[in-house]
Amino acid sequence: MKKGIHPEYYPNAKVICGCGNTFTVGSTKKVIRTDVCSACHPFFTGEQRIVDTAGQVERFMKRMEKTAEQKAQAEARLKAKKKGAKRRPKARKAASEKPPAKKEA
Numbered sequence: 001m002k003k004g005i006h007p008e009y010y011p012n013a014k015v016i017c018g019c020g021n022t023f024t025v026g027s028t029k030k031v032i033r034t035d036v037c038s039a040c041h042p043f044f045t046g047e048q049r050i051v052d053t054a055g056q057v058e059r060f061m062k063r064m065e066k067t068a069e070q071k072a073q074a075e076a077r078l079k080a081k082k083k084g085a086k087r088r089p090k091a092r093k094a095a096s097e098k099p100p101a102k103k104e105a
Contacts, residue, residue: 007028009027010026010027010028010030011026012024012026013025013030013031013032014032015031015032015033015034015037016032016034017033017034017035017036017037018033018034018036018040019039019040021039021040023037
């Protein structure tokens with residue numbers, strides 16, 4: 001390794017989680033602060049808890065609600081259009097009837 005280009009390595013760096021759990025790892029920083037760890041992450045705990053980072057879950061839920069509303073409005077418009085348009089069935093021509101001949105000018 002070249003000297004002077006690598007950061008200092010701390011073999012006993014302290015990791016502090018938002019849930020209060022702490023443990024040591026090797027790192028280039030003395031103290032690492034994190035939001036989730038293996039003690040509180042839903043994958044490891046089996047909980048159905050959503051970890052919201054900077055309101056992303058709320059924004060996603062708003063988009064889902066907006067999409068559902070738009071789909072409902074589109075379906076309502078389609079039903080209203082089908083209900084309002086009364087179509088008469090076309091009269092079928094008999095196979096023996098021929099269309100009228102065009103007059104030549």
